[in-house]
Amino acid sequence: MKKRIITAIIALLIFVPILIYGKLPFIILTYLMASIGLYELLRMRNISLGTFPAIITLVFLWFLLLPNTVELHLTKIDIVIVYIIIMLFYTVLSKNRFTFDEVGFTLIAMLYLTIGFFFFMETRLQSLAYVFYLLIVVWSTDTGAYFTGRALGKRKLWPDISPNKTVAGAIGGILFACVFGYIFQVIHPLPIPKHLMLTATVFLSMAGQIGDLVASAYKRHYDVKDSGKLLPGHGGILDRMDSLLFVFPIFHIIYVLL
Template sequence: MTGREDLPTRVVSALVGAALLLLVLWAGVALILPTLVLVLLLGALELKEMLARRGIRLNLPLLLVGGVGVYLFSLPVLYWHFPQVPWREVALGLFLMASFSYELLKGADITRFVFTLFAFLYLPWSLGYVLLLRETPDGTLGLWTLSLPIVASFATDIGAYFAGRAFGRRKLAPEISPGKTLEGSLGGILVSFLALVAYTGLVREVFPFGLLELWLFSLLLSLAAQLGDLAESMLKRFAGVKDSGRFLPGHGGLLDRIDSLLFTFPLTYFLVVLFT
């Protein structure tokens, strides 16, 4: 199927995915938490299949249990009632001890340990920030806060795609993703800034950002989105696959869809806490 023939499928899949995403985010933590567990399961299975092509095993049961654990330790209610406890760091420490203990008892497979830890940080650790963002600074404004990395990531993707096709000449990372160009990267940064200016302008009372702060915000989020995209491209190049899976028709795997968000969600949380 050619790119033009595939375009309607990609558009329909994107619209359906966006509608479901908005519904989940609007519903709040009660729906976000089980959705994140499902994303963890599907993403972990994609990682498992990719790494298996290189003969690398993941400790999938421990990854899933540890991932659910870090989600539970990311629930805002814990930070409201016990703000002095670094809950997410506790979850990471418990996961490390459990991983070490497992390998000591089951063969000391260092490669399995390292890649399982990588998968833990790449998926549930990053996605856990969604739960915190949804309630930052509160349950009402948190929906708008959580929308910022989504708008920035999608705008960066769109801007990089069209600017790269129109003006792309110099390769950005030829060893990892030959199709990406420096011109596309700059186009993504520009479109991300314009999108965030327009978006925050519509609901100015929600976002306490000046134009300079917004420019810095959009620049960092756009760079993080592109870094996330390149990180997943590097992973796919390592595994020797074109797509991480077949999650959405015309869009590849689940990891192909959320790669940018895995980097922009944590960064947004850090920036919002810093700015506000």
């Protein structure tokens, strides 16, 4: 527990000032986290970071993460198409040592990280307040799920994927998120009506929990406890960002609809 607390304090001392300042340092930090996240996923599949597929996937990940303010001759969809063609051609060049299944894995891994970290970055470039609101939603969901689950949790939510999660914990997480999201709205009003904000908070809390379950599912599939060891007591980057990788894209969709 001591190691976990020390790591959290150090990480916050680095992360929060860069988050508040934004601009290029924040973009660099986002690129770094996404790159480490890709390394963690590739390692689960036993794809070495120094191989051609890993290097190409990393390069295309960087292209897809470019902010919308950067003009490209190709659209993001065009970039994905080029990536797929290159990777499929590589299966032929490698004489199927790099398989069709591995092409699918690297593609999904790249898109999974791109979607989450891109909208994390875009949200910060648009408004720091939105980022803090979403962080509060995720952290209060985790806290509420933990304490409610321990106090009232009997029925398991999805034991085959995450044995410790309970239905009561999931509901408690949503309630905590609504309470703390509302408090944030009172202290720092967002340009969203309170009733719509509470509705959005419910969906965002659910999205965060689904993101957590998705991470649990692929870690269980590849038989790893944590995605990495970068953060002592916490695991890897994906262990800390799994909920946020779902919350930020869902927030973007909700924001567009509103």
